[in-house]
Amino acid sequence: MIKxxxxxxxxxxxxxxxxxxxxxxxxxxxKGWLTLFLGAKTLLIFYIIILGCVxxxxxxxxxxxxPVAWGTMIITFVFWIxxxxxxxxxxxxLFLFRQKWRTSVARTAEAMTVFAVMTAGLFPLLHTGRPWxxxxxxxYPNQRGPxxxxxxxxxxxxxxxxxxxxxxSIVFWYIGMVPDFATLKDRxxxxxxxxxxxALSLGWRGSARNWSxxxxxxxxxxxxxxxxxxxxxxxxxxxxxxxxxxxxxxTIFPPYFVAGAIFSxxxxxxxLMTLVRIGFPQFKDYITIDHMEVMNKIIxxxxxxxxxxYASEFFVAWYSGNIYERYVFFVSRAxxxxxxxxxxxxxxxxxxxxxxxxxxxxxSIPVMFVVSIFVNIxxxxxxxxxxxxxxxxxxLPSSWGNYAWSFFDGAVLFGSFGLFLTLxxxxxxxxxxxxxxxxxxxxxxxxxDGHGGH
Amino acid sequence: xxxxxxxGLAAIFHDEKQILQAATxxxxxxxxxxxxxxxxxxxxxxxxxxxKRSAIPYVTFVGALIGxxxxxxxxxxxxxxxxxxxxxxxxxxxxxxxxxxxFELTILFAALSSVAAFAWLCRLPKMDPVVIDPDxxxxxxxxxxxxxxxxxxxxxxxxxxxxxxxxxxxxxAEY
Numbered sequence: 001m002i003k004x005x006x007x008x009x010x011x012x013x014x015x016x017x018x019x020x021x022x023x024x025x026x027x028x029x030x031k032g033w034l035t036l037f038l039g040a041k042t043l044l045i046f047y048i049i050i051l052g053c054v055x056x057x058x059x060x061x062x063x064x065x066x067p068v069a070w071g072t073m074i075i076t077f078v079f080w081i082x083x084x085x086x087x088x089x090x091x092x093x094l095f096l097f098r099q100k101w102r103t104s105v106a107r108t109a110e111a112m113t114v115f116a117v118m119t120a121g122l123f124p125l126l127h128t129g130r131p132w133x134x135x136x137x138x139x140y141p142n143q144r145g146p147x148x149x150x151x152x153x154x155x156x157x158x159x160x161x162x163x164x165x166x167x168x169s170i171v172f173w174y175i176g177m178v179p180d181f182a183t184l185k186d187r188x189x190x191x192x193x194x195x196x197x198x199a200l201s202l203g204w205r206g207s208a209r210n211w212s213x214x215x216x217x218x219x220x221x222x223x224x225x226x227x228x229x230x231x232x233x234x235x236x237x238x239x240x241x242x243x244x245x246x247x248x249x250x251t252i253f254p255p256y257f258v259a260g261a262i263f264s265x266x267x268x269x270x271x272l273m274t275l276v277r278i279g280f281p282q283f284k285d286y287i288t289i290d291h292m293e294v295m296n297k298i299i300x301x302x303x304x305x306x307x308x309x310y311a312s313e314f315f316v317a318w319y320s321g322n323i324y325e326r327y328v329f330f331v332s333r334a335x336x337x338x339x340x341x342x343x344x345x346x347x348x349x350x351x352x353x354x355x356x357x358x359x360x361x362x363x364s365i366p367v368m369f370v371v372s373i374f375v376n377i378x379x380x381x382x383x384x385x386x387x388x389x390x391x392x393x394x395x396l397p398s399s400w401g402n403y404a405w406s407f408f409d410g411a412v413l414f415g416s417f418g419l420f421l422t423l424x425x426x427x428x429x430x431x432x433x434x435x436x437x438x439x440x441x442x443x444x445x446x447x448x449d450g451h452g453g454h
Numbered sequence: 455x456x457x458x459x460x461x462g463l464a465a466i467f468h469d470e471k472q473i474l475q476a477a478t479x480x481x482x483x484x485x486x487x488x489x490x491x492x493x494x495x496x497x498x499x500x501x502x503x504x505x506k507r508s509a510i511p512y513v514t515f516v517g518a519l520i521g522x523x524x525x526x527x528x529x530x531x532x533x534x535x536x537x538x539x540x541x542x543x544x545x546x547x548x549x550x551x552x553x554x555x556x557f558e559l560t561i562l563f564a565a566l567s568s569v570a571a572f573a574w575l576c577r578l579p580k581m582d583p584v585v586i587d588p589d590x591x592x593x594x595x596x597x598x599x600x601x602x603x604x605x606x607x608x609x610x611x612x613x614x615x616x617x618x619x620x621x622x623x624x625x626x627a628e629y
Contacts, residue, residue, distance in 0.1 A: 014593035139528060146536060148532035150539075150541060151528075151529045151533050151551065151555055152551040154554075157555060164558040171565060183493070185591075199579075202573075202579035202580065203580025203582065204578065205590075206491050206492055206590060206591055208499045209503075210576040210578075211494075212495075213508045213510060213572050214495070214572070216507075217508075220510060220511060220514050220564075220565075221569075224514075224561050224568075231561075238554075437493060441494050441497070
């Protein structure tokens with residue numbers, strides 16, 4: 001029989017698990033967290049100012065113009081939405097597959113999903129150019145006819161997909177935290193803390209009848225989130241694939257985008273988890289090197305799937321015999337003015353993750369941190385390549401033009417990390433970063449005391 | 455179905471196995487309204503207490519059907535009835551294009567109705583409920599037998615729980 005590794009290291013009992021996980025919430029923050037938080041918050045303030053400028057002055061501040069009418073905002077939207085997908089994959093899909101190792105990373109990955117979707121959601125809303133009229137995106141009864149939205153447009157499908165995804169992810173995340181909020185409430189030493197966590201816990205007491213409903217609800221939400229997460233990036237890819245533009249008009253887009261989303265999301269999970277392990281050393285017993293190794297394997301696998309998709313696009317362009325398709329891939333994309341971005345993408349997404357063939361690399365924290373950063377960069381460039389290189393040279397050479405990257409393009413991209421990191425750092429301090437109630441049942445896994453795992 | 459909080463007997467255990475035994479024992483004694491309070495879902499507890507499978511999936515199914523129908527209705531009614539507009543020569547009822555919207559609304563309605571059903575079945579949210587012991591959400595386990603349960607006999611129960619290894623037996627005025 002293959003020996004199972006312990007999911008939780010150290011000599012833990014139920015009480016010490018509760019103490020370990022509640023510790024960051026119940027003690028004042030240390031210098032490291034404060035430094036990071038001040039940095040993130042400063043970046044967030046910068047972001048707010050930049051967005052204020054964009055709203056006040058208009059989209060002209062960014063480099064989007066004819067013929068490249070979709071730029072940083074759309075690229076960064078797809079980037080952040082993709083990041084979110086790994087969280088749902090870990091919390092829902094791996095739950096359905098009964099992957100018990102997911103329990104200790106699920107909460108934080110799910111939090112990452114929620115914050116990434118929040119960060120992403122801002123971009124299309126601002127990209128409309130008049131964000132104060134964004135309620136027009138929803139079909140509401142109005143006095144202009146009533147004039148309805150165009151339900152045949154992929155952009156409208158996106159409105160429904162992203163808002164449903166945000167809602168269901170937040171609900172799933174919150175329901176998962178209800179029993180843990182009750183734990184925090186019962187441990188609270190002062191009244192204010194008791195009241196806040198008491199309200200958040202909805203008066204949960206952990207009765208067996210309630211647990212029975214709770215487990216059923218969790219299973220159902222996992223089952224609903226699974227097709228949802230696949231649909232969201234499929235629909236995001238329709239934004240491109242439904243258009244007639246060579247470089248966008250490909251049937252491989254939905255699975256290719258979903259694989260890419262999981263790829264980039266796992267890279268972000270690894271980036272954040274390495275930082276969480278440094279910041280809160282007691283979590284090393286819960287988020288073990290084994291966990292990180294499994295995630296690195298997923299990164300390498302999905303990285304190769306993405307690499308296969310890149311190759312397949314070239315093959316289909318050649319096989320189609322269409323001169324425009326061939327031009328976009330073989331001339332413009334790989335060797336045109338944006339070839340540098342294409343080769344950055346290939347290096348970061350296809351070549352660099354190959355180091356994970358070696359077990360030593362998969363289990364080395366510095367190596368995986370560096371690789372995960374490269375993957376994040378590479379996946380941002382993937383969307384850059386898809387959006388900008390397809391647009392900049394279309395059917396008429398007279399209307400060719402390059403993307404006029406401006407200061408504001410860079411500022412919204414970097415500023416969005418300020419929003420994401422501020423939310424994430426606050427989360428680590430006010431919510432239990434590992435699921436207390438879900439980790440306890442996996443405590444016996446891999447232990448030799450007669451009742452390990454079932 | 456506003457239930458008044460009732461009193462009863464609570465036994466606190468330190469081990470997962472003991473509480474499973476205690477629950478099985480209570481059921482054998484003919485009690486049926488008792489409940490276990492645990493920090494995490496204990497494997498086998500449903501069988502020990504005799505809890506039926508949760509009814510939430512039925513609500514989810516109905517919610518999903520309603521969501522799907524609402525999606526079909528809005529898209530068809532808005533595009534083909536309320537103000538028909540010819541877009542790119544597509545048919546007024548272009549069903550394939552409406553499927554993403556129907557799908558998303560199916561998921562949304564199913565998820566939210568399941569959560570609502572959960573809250574209703576568990577009577578949540580509760581304002582500041584009485585807690586037997588604050589450690590029950592961390593590392594202790596309890597059995598609570600309400601005094602109106604059939605065959606409730608506090609003296610006998612207390613002895614049974616003590617024999618099974620209860621760390622503490624408490625009389626609760628209300629729970």
